[in-house]
Amino acid sequence: xxxxxxxxxxVLAIFAMMGLxxxxxxxxxxxxxxxxxDLQTPIPAELLRALVIHAQWLYIIxxxxxxxxxxxxxxxxxxxxxxxxxxxxxxxxxxxxxxxSKGLPIAVQKLLICLFTPAGILFGVLMLxxxxxxxxxxxxxGAGHDFVSVAMCIVFMxxxxxxxxALSLFTCIxxxxxxxAPYQAEAxxxxxxxxxxxxxxxxxxxxxxxxxxxxxPLTLLFCVGLPAGVFLFMWFSRKQGKLQDMQFQEHYGFMxxxxxxxxxxxxxxxxxxxxxxxxxSTFGFALGPFYQGIISATVxxxxxxxxxxxxxxxxxxxxxxxxxxxCVLFFTAQVALTFIPxxxxxxxxxxxxxxxxxxxxxxxxxxxxxxxxLVRVVDWALLVKALHLSPVGRCCxxxxxxxxxxxxxxxxGLRQRQGV
Numbered sequence: 001x002x003x004x005x006x007x008x009x010x011v012l013a014i015f016a017m018m019g020l021x022x023x024x025x026x027x028x029x030x031x032x033x034x035x036x037x038d039l040q041t042p043i044p045a046e047l048l049r050a051l052v053i054h055a056q057w058l059y060i061i062x063x064x065x066x067x068x069x070x071x072x073x074x075x076x077x078x079x080x081x082x083x084x085x086x087x088x089x090x091x092x093x094x095x096x097x098x099x100x101s102k103g104l105p106i107a108v109q110k111l112l113i114c115l116f117t118p119a120g121i122l123f124g125v126l127m128l129x130x131x132x133x134x135x136x137x138x139x140x141x142g143a144g145h146d147f148v149s150v151a152m153c154i155v156f157m158x159x160x161x162x163x164x165x166a167l168s169l170f171t172c173i174x175x176x177x178x179x180x181a182p183y184q185a186e187a188x189x190x191x192x193x194x195x196x197x198x199x200x201x202x203x204x205x206x207x208x209x210x211x212x213x214x215x216x217p218l219t220l221l222f223c224v225g226l227p228a229g230v231f232l233f234m235w236f237s238r239k240q241g242k243l244q245d246m247q248f249q250e251h252y253g254f255m256x257x258x259x260x261x262x263x264x265x266x267x268x269x270x271x272x273x274x275x276x277x278x279x280x281s282t283f284g285f286a287l288g289p290f291y292q293g294i295i296s297a298t299v300x301x302x303x304x305x306x307x308x309x310x311x312x313x314x315x316x317x318x319x320x321x322x323x324x325x326x327c328v329l330f331f332t333a334q335v336a337l338t339f340i341p342x343x344x345x346x347x348x349x350x351x352x353x354x355x356x357x358x359x360x361x362x363x364x365x366x367x368x369x370x371x372x373x374l375v376r377v378v379d380w381a382l383l384v385k386a387l388h389l390s391p392v393g394r395c396c397x398x399x400x401x402x403x404x405x406x407x408x409x410x411x412x413g414l415r416q417r418q419g420v
Contacts, residue, residue, distance in 0.1 A: 014117070018125050021157060024048055025125075025149045028254050030379070039315050046258055046318040047374040049156075051367065053270070054325040055080065056160055058363060060277045061296060061329060066289030067336050068346065072356030107195040108210060114165045115218075118158040125150050152254045155226070159271060160278050163222050167282040168193070169207075169215030172200040193285055223275045230255060231268035238264050263312035273303050293337040300330040321370055328366045332359050 027045040062069070062077040069077060104112070126147060172190040192198040198207040234256055242248045243261055256264040276299050284292045304326040313319035335355050338347060 014121060014124075017157065018121055018128075020052070021121065021125055021150065021153045022128070024052070024153045024156075027378075028149055028153070028257075029250070040317065041377060042315045042318040042321065042373065044374055044378050046313070046315060047321065047370055047377065049258070050318070050321045050325055051370055051374070052157065053274075053322075054329065054363075054366065054370075056274065057277055057300075057325075057329050058332065060160060060281045061333050061336065063281045063284075064289060064292050064296065064336060065281075065284030066340070067293065068339050068341070068352075069336070070339065070349075070352030070356035072353045073359050074356075076360055105195060105206060107192070107198075108206070110194070111165050111168065111210075111214075114161055118154050118161070121158075122150060122154045125154075148251045149254060152252075156254075159222065159226075159274055162218070163275050163278040164282050166215055166218035166222055167279060169211040169218075171282055171285055173285045223279075227268040227271040227275070230271065231265045234265035234267070258314060258318065259312045260314050263310065266310075266312040269306070269312075273299070289340045290337065293333055293340070297330055297333040297337070300326055300333060304330065321373070325366060325370075328362050331362060335359055 024045070027043070027048055030044070059077075059080050062080060103109075171193040173193055174190050175196075189202075190200040192200050192207045195207070198205045201208045201211065233252075237243060237248070237252070237256075238261065243256065243264060249257065255267045259266040277296060280287070280292055280295045280299065287295065304323060307319060307323050307326065311319055313322065335358070338355065339352060340346075
């Protein structure tokens with residue numbers, strides 16, 4: 001694929017991610033501003049979050065190192081990787097784009113792009129919000145509410161990428177081991193996976209400085225600080241009785257409106273679960289495909305058992321959707337284990353094709369079923385109104401008004417004044 005095609009696809013993925021973030025913000029703010037009386041029917045924010053988490057975790061599973069995915073499922077997994085290309089440097093060929101660039105090493109440039117792309121998307125979405133506020137009356141929540149909501153959605157969407165970027169600074173692989181003369185091993189030691197010319201933690205290369213100077217702070221921030229911060233913030237907010245405060249809900253409802261009050265800090269558990277799956281995927285080179293699949297399936301089993309035992313969702317139907325998602329992902333991870341050759345003997349191609357089709361059907365059934373539920377509970381009138389008040393909708397509306405003949409506009413205005 002050419003550099004131009006890669007850049008175009010990456011830009012399209014960024015715009016698609018911006019649209020998804022904006023949609024999640026819309027559903028979240030709609031839920032925060034309207035009191036919820038029916039706990040038996042899931043709201044759009046719950047279903048959309050379930051779809052996003054399923055897609056995130058499915059992509060993480062698809063990145064397991066050394067799993068020979070059959071052709072029937074390899075291409076759909078590549079499509080998923082393309083959708084998430086703006087959130088992961090592993091799903092797009094940055095090396096092709098950055099080849100020949102000067103300055104920082106290509107591997108470091110790739111990591112920095114993965115770190116700062118979310119900041120660019122956050123800036124772009126906030127710029128759209130500023131334009132929307134300029135073209136329409138300000139809402140009661142104000143721009144600060146939009147900033148907090150968008151920022152939390154960005155963290156929710158890009159956490160797997162950030163954790164993978166931080167941990168990838170520590171992913172090393174052993175190539176050769178010392179041998180006795182007259183044989184000679186050319187690549188003795190542990191080498192950095194992102195740049196195989198760098199001996200891990202060697203003082204003669206650049207890996208040690210970046211791993212210790214950037215990798216450790218980022219790992220502590222995303223894997224420890226962020227979940228701990230969410231837990232402590234929600235814990236003390238509940239103790240102070242802020243959960244029912246309307247202004248507090250408008251700003252921080254994204255973190256706790258889906259969960260029961262006793263489990264208002266459950267978002268921290270979701271963050272830890274995502275971090276655990278990303279860790280297994282990132283260190284796949286060291287674990288090997290078999291243990292990587294076993295640990296991934298174990299993590300998913302623990303997630304499912306926690307959901308069944310704790311039942312943290314306010315809406316039982318949303319909890320059932322989450323459990324079903326985990327079951328499908330667990331089935332995907334378990335079947336992936338059967339594709340791994342044992343003693344150089346792999347499964348027959350017919351088995352791989354059939355099981356690949358079953359995996360695709362299982363995941364498509366969940367995604368389509370949940371999307372159908374989402375379509376049924378969306379307030380389309382409110383969504384169309386929100387789109388109408390957006391810059392694009394406003395421009396389209398203005399264009400339609402300009403295209404309308406003058407006498408028809410006059411007649412419409414007269415009917416409106418007459419109350420017809």
